Amino acid sequence: MHDVNPSTRRRFLGLAGSAALCGTVPIVTLRRAEATPAMLASAIRNVVGEADVHTGKVKLDIPPLVENGNTVPLTVSVASPMTADDYVKSIHVFNEKNPQPNIGNFYLGPQSGRAQVSTRIRLADSQKIVAIAQLSDGSFWSTTVDVVVTLAACTEEVL
Amino acid sequence: MPSALINVPAKAKRGDIIEIKALMSHIMETGYRRTAAGDVVPRDIITSFACRYNGSEIFRAEFFPAIAANPFISFFTVAKESGKFEFEWIGDKGFSETASASITVA
Numbered sequence: 382m383h384d385v386n387p388s389t390r391r392r393f394l395g396l397a398g399s400a401a402l403c404g405t406v407p408i409v410t411l412r413r414a415e416a417t418p419a420m421l422a423s424a425i426r427n428v429v430g431e432a433d434v435h436t437g438k439v440k441l442d443i444p445p446l447v448e449n450g451n452t453v454p455l456t457v458s459v460a461s462p463m464t465a466d467d468y469v470k471s472i473h474v475f476n477e478k479n480p481q482p483n484i485g486n487f488y489l490g491p492q493s494g495r496a497q498v499s500t501r502i503r504l505a506d507s508q509k510i511v512a513i514a515q516l517s518d519g520s521f522w523s524t525t526v527d528v529v530v531t532l533a534a535c536t537e538e539v540l
Numbered sequence: 541m542p543s544a545l546i547n548v549p550a551k552a553k554r555g556d557i558i559e560i561k562a563l564m565s566h567i568m569e570t571g572y573r574r575t576a577a578g579d580v581v582p583r584d585i586i587t588s589f590a591c592r593y594n595g596s597e598i599f600r601a602e603f604f605p606a607i608a609a610n611p612f613i614s615f616f617t618v619a620k621e622s623g624k625f626e627f628e629w630i631g632d633k634g635f636s637e638t639a640s641a642s643i644t645v646a
Contacts (some may be wrong), residue, residue, distance in 0.1 A: 452608040479606050480572045486602040487615070493599065494557035495616040500601075501608040503570070534570075 421475055424482035425513065428473050429521045434513060438522040439472075441512045450504040450534040457487075459496035459514045459522070469496035470515045476492070478508040479534075490516075504533035542566065544639035546627060551644045552619035560591065560599075561614040564629045564637060570605035586611055586631035594623035619645045 426433070441454040459469045468491040474484040487498045496514070504510075507530045513523040547561040564586060571583025583605065587617045591599040599615045611629075 450548050476606060480570070481604055481606065483604040485604060487568040488600040489615070490598065492593075492618055492620075493616050494618040497616055498601075499612075499614040503608050504607050 418477060421477050421482045421509075421511070424475055425473075425511065427516075428486075428513065432519070432521050434521045434523045436523060438516075439512050439524040441474075441510060441516050441524050441526045443510060443528055445529065446475055447504060447528055447530045449532050450506075450530040451499045451532075453504055453528070453530075454499065455484075455502050455510070456497065456499040456514045457514075459516075461496045461514075461516065463491055463494055463496055465491045466517065468493070469516045470497055470517055472496070473513045473515075474502070475511040475513070476502075476504065476508055478506040478513075479504065483535050484510075503531045504528060506530060542563070542637050544627065544629075544637060546625075546639050546641045548625055548641040548643055549619075550642075551646065554619060554621075556619045557616050558619050558643075559614060559616055560625065561612070562589070562591070562627050562639070563610060563612045564589075565610050566629075566631065566635070567608060568605065568609045568611060572605065584631050584632045584635075585633060588630045589613060590628045591617075592626045592628075593611075593617060594621065600622050617645065621645050626632075 431499055438460045440458045443453060447453050457472050457474060461469045469489050472487040475482050476484055484502050485500060489496060502515060507528060509525050511525050513521055515521055545563050549558050552558050566586050567584060569581055569584040573581045575581060585605055586603050587622040589601045590597055598617050601613055603611055622643060622645045625641045629637045
């Protein structure tokens, strides 16, 4: 083990990992498909319209350092009593650098009891994740988390 | 053959907040990958998920290609009465699957 150059070994493992993950379909890159911060902003506008988005109330749980971008656990929770007149209507999750800015939209109601959803997502790069919640009074609340991804999801693998 | 994994507590006390977990096997092909020949692999994803509790919708989600393969979703609801949860996944290429689970509320 001592005579293996660590950088070569790391690169080899990285490539081997990518190859294994994308094994079902051989991939070549012809162009870089990537959402831009402008696309992120317009995707958010599509949801919130002209309303102000406040910071707070929303909590986004995602590992700060992701080894495998193909499946990243994500939990969004919102501080809300979830009563008939004060509840979370919807939760929207966005990203900055995947090919598309949207990740998922989740619709809740007072019957949910707790404003929390979990899923698993793909991340094509180290980037910002934004979660926005719409409350029953029409206000929007958001939070942003930075995530570092070491092995990107197979959207644009360079082989 | 698509298959679903559902996790709903078999029993709950009235008024309890219970967690529901649902996983559907699906490739969730993003539509952004290309084959060695340079052809785009067409998008094939589940686009929507819904859960009904004794007939009324309690949760709905819209998925995009950024949702990982075999989409997993977990959410909460208040256990109101004994009955049935029905789950429905709809996606590209005519994908449509359902599953159900029962609960006894004391």
